Amino acid sequence: MAEVTFTHIASGLFLQPGESHHWWWNNAPDERVWGFSVNPYAVWDGTKWGIAKAEITRVYELHHYTPGTSVSDPHEREIHVILKNSGDSALNYDLHMSSIRA
Numbered sequence: 001m002a003e004v005t006f007t008h009i010a011s012g013l014f015l016q017p018g019e020s021h022h023w024w025w026n027n028a029p030d031e032r033v034w035g036f037s038v039n040p041y042a043v044w045d046g047t048k049w050g051i052a053k054a055e056i057t058r059v060y061e062l063h064h065y066t067p068g069t070s071v072s073d074p075h076e077r078e079i080h081v082i083l084k085n086s087g088d089s090a091l092n093y094d095l096h097m098s099s100i101r102a
Contacts, residue, residue, distance in 0.1 A: 003101040010095040012083075014043060020057065020084040023095060028079045034059065035098040036081050043090045050089025058082040 010023050036059060040052035064076040085091055 003099075005097075005099045007097050008094060009097045012093045012095070014090045015054070015083075015085045015093060016090050017085050017088050020082050022080065022082055024078050024080040025097075026076065026078055028061075028077045029101075030077060032099040032101050034079055035100075037096045037098075038083055039094045039096070040085075040087075041092040041094075043092060045089060050091065051087050052089075052091040052093075053085070053087030054091060054093055055084055055086050056081060057084045 009025075010021075012021050015021060036056050038054045038056055040054035042049045042052040044050075058081070060080050062078040062080065064078075081095065081097075083093065083095060
């Protein structure tokens with residue numbers, strides 16, 4: 001039976017328009033399908049509520065191998081996520097990760 005997980009992985013405050021945050025997980029397990037989602041929240045700027053608009057712009061993996069070892073030997077695997085404020089006002093956010101393993 002498949003194993004499905006859902007994890008709250010990060011929260012951010014006052015992410016400015018056009019700004020990005022980078023999150024990563026060192027030593028991530030192999031044989032998973034990863035999915036990410038973001039919940040943006042508007043911020044009060046003192047006169048009005050902004051419009052929260054965030055997007056996950058990039059998800060990628062890095063594998064670090066020790067020189068002289070084979071691909072099947074132990075290595076470090078990293079999962080990276082880039083989150084960007086694509087709106088015109090600051091926002092707060094929660095970032096979530098899901099994984100599926102067969």
